[in-house]
Amino acid sequence: MSDASRMASIAALLGDPARANILSALMDGRALTAKELAFAARVSPQTTSGHLAKLTEAGLLDAARQGRHRYFRLASPLVGQMLEAVMAVAGPDERHGAPWRGGEALRTARTCYDHLAGRLGVGLADTLVARGHVVLGTDGGEVTADGQAFLRDFGADPPAGRRVFCRPCLDWSERRLHLAGRIGAALANRCFALGWLERHRDSRAVRITAEGQAGLVEVFGVRL
Amino acid sequence: MSDASRMASIAALLGDPARANILSALMDGRALTAKELAFAARVSPQTTSGHLAKLTEAGLLDAARQGRHRYFRLASPLVGQMLEAVMAVAGPDERHGAPWRGGEALRTARTCYDHLAGRLGVGLADTLVARGHVVLGTDGGEVTADGQAFLRDFGADPPAGRRVFCRPCLDWSERRLHLAGRIGAALANRCFALGWLERHRDSRAVRITAEGQAGLVEVFGVRL
DNA sequence: CGCACGCTTCGGCCGCCACCGAACCGTGCG
DNA sequence: CGCACGGTTCGGTGGCGGCCGAAGCGTGCG
The missing domain is CATH 1.10.10.10 (Winged helix-like DNA-binding domain superfamily/Winged helix DNA-binding domain)
Known part of the structure; x- marks a missing residue:
């Protein structure tokens, strides 16, 4: 063969x-x-x-x-x-003549169900973990008291429901964890509500607006 | 679609x-x-x-x-x-479990008909051009008097024949020119004869020996 | 000029494979 | 339990496409 x-x-x-x-x-x-x-x-x-x-x-x-x-x-x-x-x-x-850019866009930022993935998703998770707002392992996750306060200040109110609150999700392109569960959804929703992110028409790729660029750096120290 | x-x-x-x-x-x-x-x-x-x-x-x-x-x-x-x-x-x-390395090997150094291509082939050509030993354009090439002497010293005797003496050849992986023609063949043959290069068993990829590493740097200033 | 050669086009054959209807497991739920 | 539902297996059918023989076209060489 x-x-x-x-x-x-x-x-x-x-x-x-x-x-x-x-x-x-x-x-x-x-x-x-x-x-x-x-x-x-x-x-x-x-x-x-x-x-x-x-x-x-x-x-x-x-x-x-x-x-x-x-x-x-x-x-x-x-x-x-x-x-x-x-x-x-x-x-x-x-x-x-433009080559296909979809792959790059997906790797940068995309939605994964109702939360964020790609370099953006991983970057947000990294920051929250580094600041002690979140503890994240392959088999589960938890939000600290500090984290609860921070996310409340940011305006990310987790939707009520019986879904697991904080959960890791293995990121395909980054091979690392990002944030899922109700808290992951809340974070994503808030970013969309603030106008920091915009959904792409028929792809799960997400565009980061100019405000988003600035806000993500200021609030999360995440620059893409 | x-x-x-x-x-x-x-x-x-x-x-x-x-x-x-x-x-x-x-x-x-x-x-x-x-x-x-x-x-x-x-x-x-x-x-x-x-x-x-x-x-x-x-x-x-x-x-x-x-x-x-x-x-x-x-x-x-x-x-x-x-x-x-x-x-x-x-x-x-x-x-x-090893991933397929053939592509990388081919891009580094390979034979192209009877001369050298890949980063090695392009590197040799660049050096000879930079030193004024060879003039190379997309539509032809020429070896200067200096170049003739240099190649004679190196031991690269071009085979006799009616083939064109010095010719450019567009390199697929590098998108730049390397040296073909009788002079390209002579260069390649000399490198093999010196034990600097070894042919791969059933691929056109070429392995650079330890002596080759040293010799290429010393004589041509080419390091891969 | 004529033959040889490289390449292409045409026609018909054959095999493979995607597809779905029907029937078959296993799990979950009322 | 029994029904619903997700998923798989089996069998038969149809069509697409790869394959070669034969024939056609252009180029090069003696």
């Missing part, structure tokens, strides 16, 4: 439109269920199941059972880089 | 074994004829012609007519990077 034929078998997996849709939907690092991916791929659940089996078999996806669901995510950053590289070649034809 | 479907159509091109062989054969930056590529792909010339048409149509290859031959090469460094990224995902299964 030569280099070329191994490359071909991997590329053939990306070469099917349904599978390409699946991988594309996972490029922001989220973990989605088989059914959600079936919807994204625009094919039936049975067909999707076959595709997912092939992709995990080839090591492109990781699968995790949870209750009666099965969550799929990209198996490694290497896979994401490969997808970006193909996008970079496939992209330029569209608008004008 | 979404990002994902454009990605799929590109990836589908890489996903066929014959086309993967073709692209793989071109990864060192050489330009090969349709027939040579047919041999590399292990399919008939007719079939190869179809594949080459698809690949050039998609912008992955550049074609140049020359006499009754047609030379194909990778259209851009972006394409090479994409191939490397796919190799990086496809490769690790093989030996042990």
